Amino acid sequence: METGRILFLTGAFATHAVVGYALVSGFTDADPRLGLAFGLLPDADFLFPGALDWPFVHRGITHTPLFALAVVAGIYAAARDRDLAAAVSLAIGSHLAIDSLSPKGIDWLFPERTGWSPGLAVHSPEATALLWTAAIAILVWRADDYPLVG
Ligand SMILES: [Zn+2]
Incomplete structure (x- = not known):
């Protein structure tokens, strides 16, 4: 894989993780590390084998509201914890929201293949700076919960 692609993916993964962390930290009482994990999920x-076809490809089934709903419902059914379900919803939802604005978009109406998108460069340096700033703003806003920081 070329260096530019590796840097792009690293930045994209980090942004999804940081945004998920900030949203879970700012708006739920769940462990914010859940935001890292489910923001990346x-x-x-x-990791899907390259031989598979749609929807088992990048931006396929795991980038659909149906997938998000299934994960959240499964976790709620197992744990019966609304804060946990809210945290998972925010983290996965933020990933889908960000990716849906990108040129490739996501299939909002899966199993229909919609593919519409506003075509924004959501992982450009400018958009990344904007998303990280928003995430840091949420963390600072909640910093009064952490006496050593606030
Ligand atoms: Zn993605």
Whole structure:
């Protein structure tokens, strides 16, 4: 894999993780590390074997509201914890929201293949700076919960 692609993916993964962390930290009482994990979960599709066809490809089934709903419902059914379900919803939802704005988009109406997108460069340096700034703003806003920081 070329260096530029590696840097792009590293930045994209870090952004999804940081945004998930900030949202879970800012808006739930769940462990914010859940935001890291579930903010990245949709991109686990990079691990699908290359021989598989749609929807088992990058930006396929794991980037759909149906997948998010199934994960959240499964976790809620197992744990019966609304804060945990809210944390997972925010983290996966933020990933889908960001990716849906990108040129490739996501299939909002899966199993229909919609593919519409506004075509924004959501992982450009400018958009990355904007997303990280928003995430840091949420963390600072909640910093009064951490006496050593606030
Ligand atoms: Zn993604």
